[in-house]
Amino acid sequence: MDMNEIKEIFFQECEEQLAELESGLLKLNDGDRDPETVNAVFRAVHSIKGGAGAFGLDDLVSFAHVFETTLDCVRSNRLEPNQDVLKVMLRSADVLADLTNAARDGGGVDEARSRQLIKELEALANGEMPQPGAPEIAKAVAPAAPAPAVNDDGFQPVAFSFDEFEASEPPAIEPSTYEIVFSPKSELYAKGNDATLLLRDLSRLGEMSIRCDMDRLPALEEMNPEAAYFSWEISLKTEKGEEAIRSVFEFAEWDCDLDVTLVSGDASGAGEELPMHPVPFDLSLLDEEAPSRGESAEEDEEMVSQQRDPRSAAASAAATASNVLQMAQTAARAPLENAKVASTASAAQAAAQQAASAAQPTIRVDLDRVDRLINLVGELVINQAMLSQSVIENDTNGTSSINMGLEELQQLTREIQDSVMAIRAQPVKPVFQRMSRIVREIADMTGKSVRLVTEGENTEVDKTVIDKLAEPLTHMIRNAVDHGLETPEKRVAAGKNPEGTVRLTAKHRSGRIVIELADDGAGINREKVRQKAIDNDLIAADANLSDEEIDNLIFHAGFSTADKISDISGRGVGMDVVKRSIQALGGRINIQSKPGQGSVFIMSLPLTLAVLDGMVVTVANQTLVVPLTAIVETLQPEASAIHSFGASQRLISIRNSFCPLVDVGRILNFRATQANPVEGVALLVESEGGGQRALMVDAIQGQRQVVIKSLEANYTHVPGIAAATILGDGRVALILDVDAIVAASRGQTLKPEMTLAATG
Amino acid sequence: MTYAAKNLTTGGRELIAFRVGDQEFCVNIMSVREIRGWTPATPMPHAPSYMLGVINLRGAVLPIIDFCARLGMKPAEPTVRHVIIVAQVNSQVVGLLVDAVSDILTVSDADIQPTPEIASEFARSLARGVLAIDGRMICLVELDSIFPHHEREAA
CATH class of the missing domain: 3.30.565.10 (Histidine kinase-like ATPase, C-terminal domain)
Known part of the structure; x- marks a missing residue:
């Protein structure tokens, strides 16, 4: 897979993320305040930013970053997503889409627009409310705030570093004590994340004590080795603020329950208020455990013993809460073991859990492949019909097993056709x-x-x-x-x-x-x-x-x-x-x-352009298909209902209203003279514009679903003919373009393709 | 055109010769997809007289041209002995109704004599030269303008 393919996948995903983003924002706009919706929106922008960064799409990254920062304010409830805020965000989503398109197809974007939105977003992130309904004012005010140099040089990608990010936070010089409850879900481990590493990162922020909650750990025989049973209560004294704590969990936060509460800004009081006994956290223990992650899952024996190990460790640890070392060890190891025993897991339970949590799996398929399949199935349907017809013709006693097999085949082909059509169906x-x-x-x-x-x-x-x-x-x-x-x-x-x-x-x-x-x-x-x-x-x-x-x-x-x-x-x-x-x-x-x-x-x-319900009719010994949707009713005209009108026109009276009679055979030039209406069948059709016409055909053969075949592919457009199809006997039948026929009968000539008639 | 260019570089050309009435013609073998027997065609409304209609070629709608009528001669009366040469013309596929396929020829460009200057639409639009093979005259046909409107589109 080369870089371009990967990039193409990225852009496809971008499209999905943008759709997600927009629908999320619209939901918010309708008053939805579900944190999951906010998260989904944030996630979409975040993913685009991440991917764009990998491909060095700086414009996209810088805009997505500002957007993300503002969304983060909404997520952390620092910014109320009211209508005005959402207006800015929706426009930002549009610009993000433009930037994505520009990155994919080349071409420029409205830089002034994106620049202005960046400012508006920044203003929002800084707690300024947008001027309701007056973006012009925002335009006038905003340039004063950031460095003027940005304006002079035209659009400048907004430089971004995490230092700035943190600097923009109110500096918390006084260390505060946070109480963090971190409960990973099994997805966390499934995605290759590790609670150990997260906890270690957390410990770097300040003085930390930790307690592992093992209440949920079931007995060994009930234990699902892939599930997560532990949660941790952490007390952290840090100067960095809540933002820094959350950023540790940035890539894990959707796979765990995270609760960060500020206990006190006063360092001395922290110990008394903690509900648990603070225990020193020894990182070296975790480091010892880390290498074992690489071991292969096949080592069954070892696995079993290790599996037993954490259970017993947990039990003893629960009994003696003071045994910090062991606890930390258990806490670190249990998830690792969980991940390892995957191969021997009770598959059903795991599958059920996955089904509940994961979205319905989908695959990306090239549209050409689907079309090829649809074409082939179309052939299959025709072929099956031809086969049935020839069997019926050659086999006089209809009880043979061939007939039964054919019927089953017919059902199968019909089912295949329906399923294949369903692939192309999209919301x-x-x-x-x-x-x-x-x-x-x-x-x-x-x-x-x-x-x-x-x-x-x-x-x-x-x-x-x-x-x-x-x-x-x-x-x-x-x-x-x-x-x-x-x-x-x-x-x-x-x-x-x-x-x-x-x-x-x-x-x-x-x-x-x-x-x-x-x-x-x-x-x-x-x-x-x-x-x-x-x-x-x-x-x-x-x-x-x-x-x-x-x-x-x-x-x-x-x-x-x-x-x-x-x-x-x-x-x-x-x-x-x-x-x-x-x-x-x-x-x-x-x-x-x-x-x-x-x-x-x-x-x-x-619903589809590939098949059509049609009425198969005969006109001048030719078989034609009339789209069923166009037909209002069919009737057998009586001689008394036909009225001549002028030299060549005829009307048919239907329930006392007169309707022009159109001889299809004549219009299509299949015959030189008008047919006798009494010998044929009239199809009352509804045309665009409300008028009705009675189309004269010689006979009705029946109704059937036909597969539409293009005439233009190998020939050219034929006036009065919408497309072609292939009937059960393998011959091509033409599908009538009812509107064109009606228009022709109104006097607009059904003019043949100019050049075709001109020569030859 | 691409196949012609390709053959110019290799020097030789392979041609399929066929008979229509008492005349012989040939087309570049690279443009021929297949040769099949005659099956009744579905007539098309408002089509020129040489358009016999369309047939089903494994699911594709294939227009059939009566080559004889296309040259302005008496229209053929198709029988089971007639054959259809399925040929690629630009991006389209067409079927040519001919009396019979007679030969496969390998000729060099030097063997192809220029078309004599004759005032006929056929000579102008289809004929690309004549070949003298064993005392017979075989006319080399370029199918690009088998549909007159293609010629105009290209012009």
């Missing part, structure tokens, strides 16, 4: 998290106060869908904040909470994922939209449109109602792009708007 969470940053930025730019509420982040959908979802969602979020929500003043005037809410939800509904984006803004100004549409010649001035139709006008290309064009939106490339991207994913988008109450955009997307 939408990362996309949603990205949106919270967009909301923050737009809110900052527009001076609006916006809260993003997300729901159903764990809803899973195919990775491709997730990847392609980010762009349209970004557009829509921008629109929602910039256009949808009113300014705080207007909101107050309308009797609403000055803070606007944007709600982003995801859920599964009938085999599709439905994503809703709701704002509680002013809703669509239909008068304005209508006027704009008339101005842009999208509709006739006297057109009679329903509210829904007016709302849908915003999806037209080149349509924007913003009074003035802003940086964020309003250039008229917005909703039509959104609609196109959603459609390209095989989805649809709808809008519901209530004046004064806001708008809801509802997107419905397929």
